[in-house]
Amino acid sequence: MPSLEQEEIALLRQRVVRLEAQVEFLYRHLNVTFEADRRAGDDPQVIEALKSRTLIEAIQIYRKNKGGSLAEAKDAVEDMQRRLGL
Known part of the structure; x- marks a missing residue:
């Protein structure tokens, strides 16, 4: 028992x-x-762009929504792309 x-x-x-x-x-x-590795600050529009469009468009959306330099946006978007496996 x-x-x-x-x-x-x-x-x-x-x-x-x-x-x-x-x-x-x-x-x-x-x-x-x-998406297990998604963070609170990840922009859903950037994630959608990474899924369905190009890296350049995702970087443009990131800069439009969050500001910052091109280099900062590129690093942030590429980090997001790696973490989320996109």
């Missing part, structure tokens, strides 16, 4: 599986993907 602790662990595992399935459903329903 399993101990109380083992029963609690089994219930928690079932709950995690159910929650993961719910999150997966929501991602599909909303047509979004989870």
